Amino acid sequence: MDGTGTRGLGRREWAALAVLSLPTLVLAMDITVLHLAVPALSADLDPTGTQLLWILDVYGFVVAGFLLVMGALGDRIGRRRLLMVGAAAFAVVSVLAAFSSSAELLIAARALLGVAGATLMPSTLAVLTDVFRTPARRTFAVAVWMTAFTSGEAVGPLVGGLVLEFLWWGAVFLVGVPVMVLLLVVGPFVLPESAERLPGRFDLASATALLASVLSFVYGVKELASRGGWEPLGWIAAGLVLGCLFGWRQLRTRDPLLDLRLFRRAPFSAGFVAQLLAVAAMAGSQLLVMQYLQSVLGLSPFEAGLWTLPSVLLGIGATLLAPRLVRHSSAAPVVATGLFAAAVGATALAVTSHHLDLGWTVLAFTVLYVGVTPTLALMTDLIVGSAPRGRAGMAAGVAESGAEFGLAGGMAFIGTVASATYSSRVLSDASGGVAVEHLQEASRTVGNAVALAQDLPPEVGTSLLDAARMAFADGMRLAATVSAVLLVIGGALALRFLRPARSTTPGDHAAGARAE
Incomplete structure (x- = not known):
């Protein structure tokens, strides 16, 4: 078999890979698809700063909370069956989210989308391990699957920007409906049902x-x-x-939902922690960069989305290259090098945030993104490949919990750090006769400040806008610094604890597939 694991794959395997990767792209895209819709959403629904953060990240947190539950459930009732139920539910709730008329309703819809998404994420990865059973094929399939995941998270702003150029903000939720319908129609013909079921009660x-x-x-x-x-x-x-x-x-x-003995395995535990830290750093930085491009640098939603293309394309190439790299090395140096390089990008983002320069911002974020993305496929493969086959759903739930909790945690925690810095700086730095009530309104979000500045007298509006832009740059600098620290910690963990990739050693995979 060749190094990428593609030799000998038939039409059914390729079709299964496509059917499992497309929903994964949509699910990841739902994390970030609202990034560019924040200004329009804020103007329409008038959420508070706290409500806006919940709208952005409640989906990811609910997914993270339910992933282990749904992964264990799929091991018991059948992974393909759970996949089909999740696809139907996701399509229906997406329509509900698209037509939400209040911030509270949108938060509730996003939470329900999280429940539906949690049925899909571990199921797609677990079914993937049923289709691709040899180590090299599994590593290649996981790399493609992870490419879909990271690409969805990355192109969410681009798709959102394109939709927002022509339609209202709620239309961004309708993008995934056709994909879920395709899964429901094609899935039963190309995806196998899991033959091994965990015994015991749920x-x-x-x-x-x-x-x-x-x-x-x-x-x-x-x-x-x-x-x-x-x-x-x-x-x-x-x-x-x-x-x-x-x-x-x-x-x-x-009958545990999570067999804690799995964490005794170094690839499993170290991969999980490093993955969580890396995704948190990337997601938190991306949220702020997307707002920075629009509200600080003045780009349109679609223009801001287009500037994410360099990171997306290079990230896809790096992720597909990762399985080849570990053939000539071990997972530890490859993962550590990627995360250390990403830390350099985050540091550059912090240093250049006050320059208000588009080129430096895009370059710094691209280095960060391209450093993180290839490591995620390798860490996911280590986590899932080191678990017994009968617990594939559970292992997939753990892997996706790390990714989803990292995505949502990065947006919430790093975003909250930036938001708190922004609010305090706006209130303390604005001058030029800006009224107190206007300062308080502007301090909620940078989108509010931009909209408010347009309605004020020119001198006052300019003063408020300058203060808001510099305050947001301060917040992004602190957030990027936090991201750099997280990436360095993740790289150090990988270098110390990750063993050589199992995908290169069939005997290791067979041993890992045996139940304890």
């Missing part, structure tokens, strides 16, 4: 504890960053306690 109590833990912790961190006080600390503590209870139950139940 642990509803563990599922409830996991979801409550994730959402409580995230809500507390967001509220602590936005308003402070003791109440958010209570939510954080509740999330940690529930998480400990979940872990305690997994160690004692006969």
Whole structure:
């Protein structure tokens, strides 16, 4: 077999890969598709700053909370069956999100999309391991699958910008509906149903504890960053306690949602943590860069989307090249080199943010993005390939939990850091006779400041706009610095703990496929 694992693949395998990759692209795209719609959405629904953050990231957090649950459920009832249910639900709820008439309704619709998305993400990856069983083929298939995932997350702003040029902001949710319909029609003919099923009952109590833990912790961190006080600390503590209870139950139940023994394997645990940190850094930076291009540099949504193309195209090439690189080395140096290079890009983004220069911003973000994307395929392959085959859904849920929680966490936590910095700087730095009520309105989001400046007298509006732009640059500089630190930590973990890629050693894969 050749190094990429493509030799000998038939039409059905290629069709299965396409059918599994397209929904993955749509699911990832739903994370970032609203980035460029923020100004139009803010003008239409008038969300508060906190509501806007929830609109952007509640989808990812709900996906993260349900991924392990749905991965374990698919191992029991059949992964293809769960995939079909998720596709139908995602199509229906996408229509609901598109026609939301209030911020609260949109938040609820995005949360429901998260539940539907959580049925699809681990199912696509687990079914992929059923179709491509040899190590080289699996590594190639995971690389293509991850390319679809990262490309969807990256082209979301581009697709959103194109749609927004001609339609209202809600239309961005309708893009994925035809893909889900295609999956429902073609999937039963080209995708196999999982032959191996986990025995035992589905642990509803563990599922409830996991979801409550994730959402409580995230809500507390967001509220602590936005308003402070003791109440958010209570939510954080509740999330940690529930998480400990979940872990305690997994160690004692006969049918765990998450077999914690998997984390004893270095590729599994180190890959998970490094993946979470890397995706968080990339997602948080991308959210801010997209707003920076529009609200600070004045690009249209479509223009801002076009400037993401260099990172997308180079990232796709790097991801497809990754399986070849590990044939001549091990996963550790390849992953570490990518993450360290991404840290250089994040540092450049922090250093150049105040220059208000389009070229430097795009270049810095491209280095960051291209450094991260190829490492994600390798880490996902390590996580899924090191688990027993009967727990493929569970392992896929863990892998996707790291990616989705990293995406949503990066946007929420890094975004909250930038938002808090922006708000404080606008309130303290604006001059030129800007009224207090206008400053308070402008401090909510940079989109509000831009819209408000257009309605004020020229001198006052210019003063407010200059203050808002520099305040946002301050926020992005701090956020990019945090991203650089996360990437360095992830690279160090990879260099220290990741063993050679299993995809190059068939015997290792066979051993890893045996149940403990």
